[in-house]
Amino acid sequence: MVLTVTRLSVTRRRRPVLHGVSLALNPGEFVGLIGPNGAGKSSLMEAALGLIPFTGISTLAAMPADRRARHAAYLPQSREIAWPVSVADLVALGRIPWPGGGRSGIDRIATDAAIARMGLEPFRKRTALRLSGGEQNRALIARALAQDTPLLIADEPIAGLDPAQQLACLRLFRELAGEGRTVLASIHDLGLAARFCSRLVLLSNGHVLADGPPEAVLRDDLLRRAFNITVRRVDTPDGPAILPV
Numbered sequence: 001m002v003l004t005v006t007r008l009s010v011t012r013r014r015r016p017v018l019h020g021v022s023l024a025l026n027p028g029e030f031v032g033l034i035g036p037n038g039a040g041k042s043s044l045m046e047a048a049l050g051l052i053p054f055t056g057i058s059t060l061a062a063m064p065a066d067r068r069a070r071h072a073a074y075l076p077q078s079r080e081i082a083w084p085v086s087v088a089d090l091v092a093l094g095r096i097p098w099p100g101g102g103r104s105g106i107d108r109i110a111t112d113a114a115i116a117r118m119g120l121e122p123f124r125k126r127t128a129l130r131l132s133g134g135e136q137n138r139a140l141i142a143r144a145l146a147q148d149t150p151l152l153i154a155d156e157p158i159a160g161l162d163p164a165q166q167l168a169c170l171r172l173f174r175e176l177a178g179e180g181r182t183v184l185a186s187i188h189d190l191g192l193a194a195r196f197c198s199r200l201v202l203l204s205n206g207h208v209l210a211d212g213p214p215e216a217v218l219r220d221d222l223l224r225r226a227f228n229i230t231v232r233r234v235d236t237p238d239g240p241a242i243l244p245v
């Protein structure tokens, strides 16, 4: 298992927001975490990473910090870039957990590969703060790729990306899973989640309502219960389009 969380519970401001969630992620899975606003998706990811207090067990949070940083990369929901560093330096920060700390030959190769994979070569020298929001997002994904971890945890990675970039990002995550890595990403677009993820976990009010292949999770009754929506499905050659109505 790449990550196992067992009976994970989180309380925020004295309000329980996650209630005993258990989940095991395998190598090669692209798991989409879906659920309404406030369902607890970010809280689950943050607790699994050991970034916020929780009760229960997370195999990741239990690791010493240096091992954890070589096991899981994290793309947080707030895409803050704190300093005016170049894109190349920002991406190289992903190498800090590794022995060269960003300066070895291997670090440079990994950094260059991540920059190329995210199509950021034209921006290498540009101050990351002077990129558009979507470009900054891609630079932060590149930093996570440079970290070269078996697990990538991404909180709403396609938020704010244009349609082509959304597809590119999800294709990349599917490729990473194809290479044997594991990706856990929260996604609001149910159609894209259905098309690209190998498994979906539906969270509602801090509980796992469904966990399995997309077609088993995106059932009408479950979507009505979780989101209070009815959906219309259109099968396309690229997979289902799911339209909330």
Ligand SMILES: Nc1ncnc2c1ncn2[C@@H]1O[C@H](COP(=O)(O)OP(=O)(O)OP(=O)(O)O)[C@@H](O)[C@H]1O
Pocket (backbone or CB within 6 Å): 012, 013, 017, 035, 036, 037, 038, 039, 040, 041, 042, 043, 044
């Ligand atoms: N820093 C915080 N302090 C207090 N309460 C918080 C904090 N962050 C989130 N919460 C609360 O915890 C609950 C779960 O929030 P969380 O961000 O995990 O949901 P989410 O499913 O990721 O939502 P979204 O889709 O809107 O990003 C919400 O009720 C939210 O108000």
